[in-house]
Amino acid sequence: MSGIPAISVNNVIKSFKDVKAVKGVSFTIKKGEYCALLGPNGAGKTTLMEMIEGIQNPDQGEIIINGQTWKKNELEIHKILGISLQETNFFDKLKVGETLELFSSFYDLESERSNEILDLVNLQEKKNALVKNLSGGQRQRLSLGIALINRPEILLLDEPTTGLDPTARREVWEILFRLKKEHNITMILTTHYMEEADYLCERIIIMDKGTVLADGTLDQLVAKNNGAEIIEFSIEGEASNGFKLNDEKIKMVRDDKNEKWKITVDDIASTLPSFLEEMKQKGIKIKSLECRKMTLDDIFISMTGRRLDE
Numbered sequence: 001m002s003g004i005p006a007i008s009v010n011n012v013i014k015s016f017k018d019v020k021a022v023k024g025v026s027f028t029i030k031k032g033e034y035c036a037l038l039g040p041n042g043a044g045k046t047t048l049m050e051m052i053e054g055i056q057n058p059d060q061g062e063i064i065i066n067g068q069t070w071k072k073n074e075l076e077i078h079k080i081l082g083i084s085l086q087e088t089n090f091f092d093k094l095k096v097g098e099t100l101e102l103f104s105s106f107y108d109l110e111s112e113r114s115n116e117i118l119d120l121v122n123l124q125e126k127k128n129a130l131v132k133n134l135s136g137g138q139r140q141r142l143s144l145g146i147a148l149i150n151r152p153e154i155l156l157l158d159e160p161t162t163g164l165d166p167t168a169r170r171e172v173w174e175i176l177f178r179l180k181k182e183h184n185i186t187m188i189l190t191t192h193y194m195e196e197a198d199y200l201c202e203r204i205i206i207m208d209k210g211t212v213l214a215d216g217t218l219d220q221l222v223a224k225n226n227g228a229e230i231i232e233f234s235i236e237g238e239a240s241n242g243f244k245l246n247d248e249k250i251k252m253v254r255d256d257k258n259e260k261w262k263i264t265v266d267d268i269a270s271t272l273p274s275f276l277e278e279m280k281q282k283g284i285k286i287k288s289l290e291c292r293k294m295t296l297d298d299i300f301i302s303m304t305g306r307r308l309d310e
Contacts, residue, residue: 004067006031006154006186007052012061014047021047023210024061029188029203031153034180036197037190038296039207040306045190046086048207049158052188053083066153082152082185086159088143092132096123096142099131100149107150114149121145121175137168144175155179157189161196169196176200194296206300213303222294225302230292231263231272236285246278257307264294264302
């Protein structure tokens with residue numbers, strides 16, 4: 001059984017009336033792997049996740065969970081899945097501890113499991129607090145705790161930190177990071193946050209308009225985009241609307257949202273001096289200049305011509 005993938009998605013297609021939400025997507029997730037599913041709104045992420053979760057059925061293709069298809073194996077698959085949706089509605093007048101005990105009873109688990117979850121998601125001090133009095137970050141940690149209550153082998157999280165402030169988001173990240181280290185759980189999460197995917201996941205799948213644009217580690221995705229570093233700058237005067245560099249091999253694009261230009265290079269140290277000299281010769285004054293490593297957002301822009309959060 002150890003060689004069986006945790007999740008296999010094979011040529012899956014799903015349409016809603018005239019909209020083809022998922023267009024022949026295929027990938028495999030190994031056991032113990034953390035995978036981020038990235039893409040803008042309308043990319044097909046949530047639809048794909050709902051098919052993996054068994055909430056929707058593919059029009060075509062096949063999804064296999066731990067060696068089993070959903071058809072006739074729902075009970076077995078549900079036992080090994082932990083699911084947290086974008087929004088979870090609780091009974092606001094129940095206490096946090098009571099809520100966890102309620103969900104524990106659905107799985108015929110011992111009452112001690114609710115206390116273990118309180119420790120795992122750092123809510124022990126809120127055990128006797130009403131759910132309605134929890135902050136957004138605390139509610140999200142409660143939702144995560146419920147997803148973990150049945151000791152799942154596979155965790156499926158749909159945008160688990162959307163709307164949270166940076167501190168609350170980090171708290172969720174640390175819980176997920178600890179789960180991977182201590183419990184060897186397999187996870188797929190959808191997210192809009194590049195930093196979240198980079199911090200938590202060794203594998204990244206980028207989707208747009210129902211298809212997979214890229215699949216691999218961050219280093220692999222960077223290598224496929226012919227550059228590992230970025231020179232980002234803004235300039236003054238009329239030249240800010242458009243200009244060309246003498247070296248046609250240098251790929252330069254304008255980010256109109258930030259009014260900045262980006263150059264993708266293999267090595268900043270060898271490119272920057274000649275770039276600065278050329279700008280000086282052209283009489284172009286640089287207002288700002290930043291040299292950095294390529295990010296997932298840069299990769300997405302290079303593939304689609306737009307930002308992930310647009």
